[in-house]
């Protein structure tokens with residue numbers, strides 16, 4: 001069976017660890033060339049070295065337009081173009097609304113919302129040159145419900161779903177699909193449960209990040225050719241509240 005991503009090229013932000021690392025591994029396993037875009041350069045380079053010549057690391061701070069331009073240029077010079085963007089990088093923040101500051105809110109929005117916005121702007125010309133592409137934005141359950149002390153994070157993840165839909169509408173004529181994945185609680189550095197916080201409901205466990213990475217990879221693939229402008233929740237059923 002041919003690899004699903006043979007001849008395809010992807011940028012995965014926040015690809016050096018956690019769920020992003022699993023997305024990079026899954027794409028590379030299925031024949032994709034990948035640019036890891038992260039601020040964790042040592043981790044990103046180590047992963048790229050491990051995975052071989054079809055994976056490279058780029059220092060990409062998603063808040064910096066010039067880093068985006070460099071990452072797209074690298075994808076094109078190293079692999080000949082760009083087909084897939086996974087906007088996975090984010091920062092997590094816990095703070096009650098009454099104690100939150102505008103400066104801290106701005107920091108969260110900068111990475112989690114402005115980052116994907118800049119990413120979409122940066123990749124579209126390269127995707128148009130290939131007659132299409134797929135963009136996957138990683139939102140969160142906090143982007144469809146919320147929790148105490150999650151104001152800044154939740155705002156960023158809800159807004160990312162709005163960006164997803166607008167982009168899907170505007171880019172459909174360019175053959176570019178745009179979707180969001182909403183993971184539940186993952187066993188990564190970011191998760192409050194990993195750090196000893198509340199117990200997840202639904203399947204009564206945290207997800208291994210590879211489980212939700214598979215959903216992002218599906219949305220990135222041609223298997224999702226008729227999935228556009230929507231959200232896929234991957235939460236083990238915890239939204240049902242049991």
Ligand SMILES: NC(=O)c1ccc[n+]([C@@H]2O[C@H](COP(=O)([O-])OP(=O)(O)OC[C@H]3O[C@@H](n4cnc5c(N)ncnc54)[C@H](O)[C@@H]3O)[C@@H](O)[C@H]2O)c1
Nearest residue numbers: 014018019039061062088089090140183185186188190191
């Ligand atoms: N962990 C969870 O329980 C959970 C739940 C729902 C959604 N998510 C989402 O999944 C995605 C991956 O999170 P994770 O759990 O793997 O967390 P993580 O902290 O392990 O990974 C986040 C990655 O983003 C990178 N990053 C942060 N700021 C960046 C910036 N300015 N530019 C580039 N890269 C930057 C980090 O260096 C890191 O590699 C995030 O979008 C997160 O919001 C996580």
